[in-house]
Amino acid sequence: MAVAELDLDPDGPDGPVLSFGPALGGPPPGAGDIFALVRLRGRPIATVLGHVGADEDPAEVLTAVFRARKGPYGPPAPAEPTPAEPTPAKLTRAAPTPAEPVREAPVREAPASEAPAPPAAVVTAPPRTTVVVATRERAGQLARALDSLLAQDHPDFRVLVVDNAPVTTATRDLVESRYAGRVDYVQEPRPGLAVAHNSGAAAADGTVIAFTDDDVIADPHWLTALTAPFAADPGLGCVTGLILPARLTTSAQILLESHGGFAKGFEPRLYDPASPPAGEPLFPFTAGSFGSGANMAFRAEALRAVGGFDPATGTGTAARGGDDLYAFVRILAEGHRLRYAPEALVWHHHRETWQDLRNQAYGYGAGLTAYLTAILVRHPALLPALLAKLPRGLAHARAITAHRPDPAGDPAPGTHGARAHPWPRDLSRLERRGMLYGPLGYLKARIRVRRQAGGRTQPRGEARVRRRARVRRRARVRRRTRGERS
Incomplete structure (x- = not known):
């Protein structure tokens, strides 16, 4: 296809x-x-x-x-985001009859009764940005991604590759030979996507830090669309964007995309903790509806203030995932807004085989409960809010993995929807098994991170992020103290 x-x-x-x-x-x-x-x-x-x-x-x-x-x-879609509404979880999916075409679920419109988004701000130039690409032994894919990143129309950015726990010198050789002077290189010896992202954040400069993966091709306007909202809204802490398939050549890829893939629709949305969306009683713990780690950007100051990513989450750890979800919730919990901007588009190379898809289903489930465990372990003050939402949360978790027909009925011609591609029961069971494993996986990863630190309480990247955050907090305390004395 x-x-x-x-x-x-x-x-x-x-x-x-x-x-x-x-x-x-x-x-x-x-x-x-x-x-x-x-x-x-x-x-x-x-x-x-x-x-x-x-x-x-x-x-x-x-x-x-x-x-x-x-x-x-x-x-x-309107230029300004509509208030957030519930978005189906990315694994409410269902295996294709390979000969059948992929179909598309209709884009939902935000209820007119909800409060309007803030008025449009004066358009200004997008801020200085560092694009962080974490990679591990995939030089061929990385080159394709870097070529697209260097073609961006953003006026002021740099690209930083974080080589995560490399076994060979292939990534370093690629950057130093083909991209010398255009792409910066950092090596992070400790495995784990969150650890790599923290190392990238520590080495980044500028107002915004954007993250994408080595298996994407970025639209030429991607970085501008992803970062311009930060200039328009000082209270914005995070922006996520649209992810569409670069290829649909295998039945596993078609199945994934037929149930939405990584896309979150074509309507801009604004999530504001000061005005929680009426249709999301689990907010902000429904982090999977906010976006995905292959297409996200953070205000650098906000990300560092919350301590960056939890190094015991993410691909490459026993937790299997959840690093992006953890960061989304932490940003919102600190009072920052999060915006979904569908104009910020990347093309993602979906997993090609059924075994890849099985691993992905299990990893989604594990990452979901791993990030929730991380939130409770590291930020117990959020426990009361989570417990209050837990009953609905358990029902939600069961619903997103249930094997059931599409309640919308048969889709219109030329659309893509769940009835044409029923999600296999074994993949639903794998996701639920992943949910059960997630807390244990997170605790295993947390122990390993501490051991790998070799006496340090955090890996190098996270330690830098936390050190900067402590300096800023102490400065704020000193300013408040001086103000009270005067």
């Missing part, structure tokens, strides 16, 4: 323009299915699927599919 972009520019002289995705050089030979991101004047507004015959024009076919569904999508 080919991946493409369809730009519906009503002001353009040539009508809709179809271009093929970063991983595929052109349309499928002869007849075939095409999964397309639909843009209106450059802004992502939907995804559609069309089957193109051997003698048909792909752009005309996909445009017709989109126009048949114009009602649900209508005009492009």
